[in-house]
Amino acid sequence: MKISATIITLNEEANIRDACESLAWADEIVVVDSGSNDKTREIAEGCGARVIVKDWPGFAAQKQFAAEQASHDWIFSLDADERVSEELKASIVNLRTSSEPN
Numbered sequence: 001m002k003i004s005a006t007i008i009t010l011n012e013e014a015n016i017r018d019a020c021e022s023l024a025w026a027d028e029i030v031v032v033d034s035g036s037n038d039k040t041r042e043i044a045e046g047c048g049a050r051v052i053v054k055d056w057p058g059f060a061a062q063k064q065f066a067a068e069q070a071s072h073d074w075i076f077s078l079d080a081d082e083r084v085s086e087e088l089k090a091s092i093v094n095l096r097t098s099s100e101p102n
Contacts, residue, residue: 001096002027004070005078007049008062012080013038020047022084025093026076032066 005026007019010033020043023029029049033041034056041051052069056062067075076092078084084092 001074001099002072003074003076003092003096004028004030004072005076006030006032006063006066006070007044007078007080008032008034008059008066009036009040009044009080010034010056011036011038012040013043015080016040016043017047018083019078019080020044020049022082022089023076023078025084025089028071030066030069032062032069034062 003026005023005028007029009016009031020029029047031044031049031051033051033053035053041053044051054062054065063077067077
């Protein structure tokens with residue numbers, strides 16, 4: 001089971017590194033940025049994220065666009081000011097391990 005993680009951003013340089021680092025377990029991180037004028041995109045790319053710039057069409061439309069850019073069927077969406085807890089990460093890793101063929 002491969003998992004894509006998505007984050008939508010606008011001027012999130014204070015948050016994006018921690019958000020990406022909390023998603024290090026994901027097979028890919030996709031950041032859709034709405035035209036930040038800070039270092040959001042550079043920081044995300046430095047964390048290994050694939051960054052796409054797209055004008056803001058509204059919250060739901062931007063989240064949907066991010067999901068459509070994901071390479072994998074399983075998608076985990078996170079806001080830039082959120083973090084994946086160790087407990088949640090362990091649950092996801094356990095789910096992945098138990099659902100993969102031996």
